[in-house]
Amino acid sequence: ANVIGRKGTGSGGLAYFSHTDTVPADSWSCPDHGPFQPTVRDGRLYGRGSCDMKGSLATFLAAAARVTASQLRQPLYVVSTADEEVGYRGAAEVVRRSELYRELVAGRARGIIGEPTELSVVHGHKGTYGFRAISRGRAAHSSTRDGLNANLAMIPFLVEMKRIHDETVSDPVWQNAEFEPPWVSWNIGINDHTHAVNITAPQSICTVYYRPMPGMDPELLLERARKAADNCGIEFEVTWQAGPLYCAPQSEYIQELLQATGQDRSRTVSYGTDGVLYSAVKRIAVLGPGSIRQAHTDDEWIALEQIRRGIDLYESLIRRWCL
Known part of the structure; x- marks a missing residue:
């Protein structure tokens, strides 16, 4: 309350x-x-x-x-x-x-x-923006062809997230010397909820938070991540949108x-x-x-x-x- x-x-x-x-x-x-x-x-x-x-x-x-x-x-x-x-x-x-x-x-x-x-x-x-990307597969014994490992669709999405992350660290467009660190702060987490190495992952979830600064358009980063998820055929959900x-x-x-x-x-x-x-x-x-x-x-x-x-x-x- x-x-x-x-x-x-x-x-x-x-x-x-x-x-x-x-x-x-x-x-x-x-x-x-x-x-x-x-x-x-x-x-x-x-x-x-x-x-x-x-x-x-x-x-x-x-x-x-x-x-x-x-x-x-x-x-x-x-x-x-x-x-x-x-x-x-x-x-x-x-x-x-x-x-x-x-x-x-x-x-x-x-x-x-x-x-x-x-x-x-x-x-x-700084502001706080967050989203969640979810890829879905099918659990099965990893020795068979019956399973579908959800991580395989997530891997190229993570590669694109690493590319976006590195760009915001190196490109002055995404930097502001008033803040420490002076670039967009990121936290990227991954969880496939798999408890054994011989079970294919039925689901993989990537949770991302990033912190933009004044004078930036954080929606551009959000849309790039959304497009990457679409290209990888995985779900995308915005969880947090709060500016600086x-x-x-x-x-x-x-x-x-x-x-x-x-x-x-x-x-x-x-x-x-x-x-x-x-x-x-x-x-x-x-x-x-x-x-x-x-x-x-x-x-x-x-x-x-x-x-x-x-x-x-x-x-x-x-x-x-x-x-």
């Missing part, structure tokens, strides 16, 4: 965006506690979602609690969505149905996406954030957020406690010092734009 709240009245103010879902915790390496048992040790808070991003949400709520509603001259919004990790579905529902979201857009509230940035101001991130987020680093809002946080310059990150769906919020950036290096790990944690600093930082932004 999505949870959206407002503190105070009027227009403008500050909107904080987060999500409450986490990635699965099937693999967890901490022997003394489970993934959903918050544990503090050595200056860290361990647990699934501690970094991505329940720790950030708790940080902002603690900051908001330091200010009473009667003190606010402009409103404070908290938007916390479901299903961010599986396609930004909660954010899509907020945009489609929430009256409070429409209100904060109309009032030109400033937006903060609380994903982990180690409290650095982030003015842009970008707020010009020289813009008034980013400069305000830098001044408020005492930082010299903003930066970009290579992961994505559901903030791309909040495009109607014209002043928006990513700023949250914790490091992306700890997100999704099998011993996920957030430093308590990041939480403490984050509370003070968020409080200063609330006082700057809502009081």
Whole structure:
């Protein structure tokens, strides 16, 4: 479920965006506690979602609690969505149905996406596009001619995917020096679900995610992959389409954030957020406690010092734009 709240009245103010879902915790390496048992040790808070991003949400709520509603001259919004990790579905529902979201857009509230940035101001991130290619065969004993190995149709598709991948790494058209790495990021996975070497694979699935940057047309890569699948006679399904987020680093809002946080310059990150769906919020950036290096790990944690600093930082932004 999505949870959206407002503190105070009027227009403008500050909107904080987060999500409450986490990635699965099937693999967890901490022997003394489970993934959903918050544990503090050595200056860290361990647990699934501690970094991505329940720790950030708790940080902002603690900051908001330091200010009473009667003190606010402009409103404070908290938007916390479901299903961010599986396609930004909660954010899509907020945009489609929430009256409070429409209100904060109309009032030109400033937006903060609380994903982990180690409290650095982030003015842009890569997008996320995904698709799935499926070839089908027939399982049989591999010593006979009765089977049809689904991988044989998949192999030429993978060759074309390697060609596209290499092109985006080497061609300046697909590069942007503001990001690291400065080329389109790819993750290509393959699974034929075969459990024995003497059974022909009845199905082969290639799952692809790529991360385009501002100024690119990611649909061109999508169509090239679709055409390759058609040429190989295999199925093709688009699973994710979310463009990059970008707020010009020289813009008034980013400069305000830098001044408020005492930082010299903003930066970009290579992961994505559901903030791309909040495009109607014209002043928006990513700023949250914790490091992306700890997100999704099998011993996920957030430093308590990041939480403490984050509370003070968020409080200063609330006082700057809502009081």
